[in-house]
Amino acid sequence: MWTLVVNCGSSSLKFALLDPSSGEVPLSGLAERLGSDLASVRVDRGGERVSVPLPGGSYPEAFGVLLAELDALGLRSEVGAVGHRVVHGGERFSAPALVTPEVLDAIRACVPLAPLHNPANLAGIEAAQEAFPGLPHVAVFDTAFHQTMPEVAYRYAVPEEWYTQHGVRRYGFHGTSHAYVAGEAARMLGRDFPDLNLVTAHLGNGCSVTAVQGGRSVDTSMGLTPLEGVVMGTRSGDVDPGLHDYLARQAGLSLTQITATLNRESGLLGLSGLTNDMRELEEAAARGHEGARLAVEIFVYRLAKSVAGMAVALGRLDGLVFTGGIGENSATVRGATLARLGLLGFKVDEAANARAVRGRAGIITTPDSVPALVVNTNEELMIARETQSVVAGEL
Numbered sequence: 218m219w220t221l222v223v224n225c226g227s228s229s230l231k232f233a234l235l236d237p238s239s240g241e242v243p244l245s246g247l248a249e250r251l252g253s254d255l256a257s258v259r260v261d262r263g264g265e266r267v268s269v270p271l272p273g274g275s276y277p278e279a280f281g282v283l284l285a286e287l288d289a290l291g292l293r294s295e296v297g298a299v300g301h302r303v304v305h306g307g308e309r310f311s312a313p314a315l316v317t318p319e320v321l322d323a324i325r326a327c328v329p330l331a332p333l334h335n336p337a338n339l340a341g342i343e344a345a346q347e348a349f350p351g352l353p354h355v356a357v358f359d360t361a362f363h364q365t366m367p368e369v370a371y372r373y374a375v376p377e378e379w380y381t382q383h384g385v386r387r388y389g390f391h392g393t394s395h396a397y398v399a400g401e402a403a404r405m406l407g408r409d410f411p412d413l414n415l416v417t418a419h420l421g422n423g424c425s426v427t428a429v430q431g432g433r434s435v436d437t438s439m440g441l442t443p444l445e446g447v448v449m450g451t452r453s454g455d456v457d458p459g460l461h462d463y464l465a466r467q468a469g470l471s472l473t474q475i476t477a478t479l480n481r482e483s484g485l486l487g488l489s490g491l492t493n494d495m496r497e498l499e500e501a502a503a504r505g506h507e508g509a510r511l512a513v514e515i516f517v518y519r520l521a522k523s524v525a526g527m528a529v530a531l532g533r534l535d536g537l538v539f540t541g542g543i544g545e546n547s548a549t550v551r552g553a554t555l556a557r558l559g560l561l562g563f564k565v566d567e568a569a570n571a572r573a574v575r576g577r578a579g580i581i582t583t584p585d586s587v588p589a590l591v592v593n594t595n596e597e598l599m600i601a602r603e604t605q606s607v608v609a610g611e612l
């Protein structure tokens with residue numbers, strides 16, 4: 218039975234039709250700029266790519282294109298379930314959930330924690346329910362994997378009422394990716410989960426690092442929001458919380474302006490003054506661009522510190538996993554990070570590291586090293602599998 222995986226952003230809708238067992242994807246696509254005159258859907262029919270203009274179209278029209286594509290493939294009646302990526306499940310969701318009116322209310326209750334993402338996820342679920350009324354819909358949460366973190370990892374050193382009354386604690390994100398690559402890494406290492414301690418580094422436009430003990434998240438670098446932790450494409454990662462008051466007084470900026478700048482104009486982009494794109498930064502650094510060089514160096518330094526911190530959560534480190542666009546492609550970032558982590562027992566194999574790009578996964582350290590691996594993440598496949606498990610009553 219095919220599973221449809223849906224990921225709705227504020228003006229975008231990403232979809233993929235998958236076989237959760239084989240991973241086969243006969244249809245996928247991305248609708249962008251929804252709600253504007255420039256709205257369009259790019260469809261990939263298993264290799265053949267077309268673009269469908271959709272001026273003024275929103276989620277319902279985008280689902281209309283998807284339904285027509287399913288009809289053309291004769292697969293509409295073969296879809297067994299729809300899995301939805303939902304960013305924030307708060308403390309309520311530690312596992313995927315079958316969408317019911319009560320679950321929708323609970324996702325709505327998490328809107329204050331993810332005001333940009335959860336409303337779009339909700340609107341996407343509702344539009345999908347109209348497009349696929351007879352099917353089970355399952356919500357898969359980015360935060361759920363991290364609900365196993367112990368209190369020592371998830372509490373901030375702030376007054377208890379902030380936690381009990383306002384939910385101020387660390388939640389973590391990218392859970393689907395961390396869970397998936399940890400499982401793949403265990404398989405590649407030929408190890409069983411119960412006694413395996415891994416650090417997983419998801420390095421894409423957003424970046425986070427997770428300590429995974431026996432297949433469970435025990436600490437992660439993102440917190441109440443996805444702004445905490447390591448340096449990212451446009452997000453700052455950790456800064457002094459005193460910065461807000463200081464900048465408000467010195468530069469007359471509002472809290473909203475400061476937060477927007479920390480989210481959208483900081484990180485690699487802010488440091489380099491050039492771009493948030495790691496590939497372009499590496500090229501610019503090689504040409505002698507000082508801002509680009511510094512941005513990559515700070516990215517690596519903070520990443521290595523975060524990985525070393527996660528080793529504390531684990532007690533013993535059995536492997537480090539790199540994934541995401543940067544983790545899967547940048548031998549430079551991986552090599553420089555491992556070079557800073559010699560104290561944890563990492564020794565990079567330069568040739569293996571250089572080979573592990575563009576979809577080639579593998580171990581990139583020498584045989585006498587603690588292993589570091591490149592694993593290609595596949596959040597769609599993980600969402601499809603979890604959706605299937607919920608529908609089958611296994612979760």
Ligand code: AMP
Pocket residue numbers: 420421422423450493494495496497499541542543546547
């Ligand atoms: P993602 O959000 O997972 O798609 O990752 C996006 C990030 O991956 C961007 O910073 C890209 O520049 C980076 N990336 C993709 N390919 C490469 C590459 N060949 N070398 C360095 N960075 C890359």
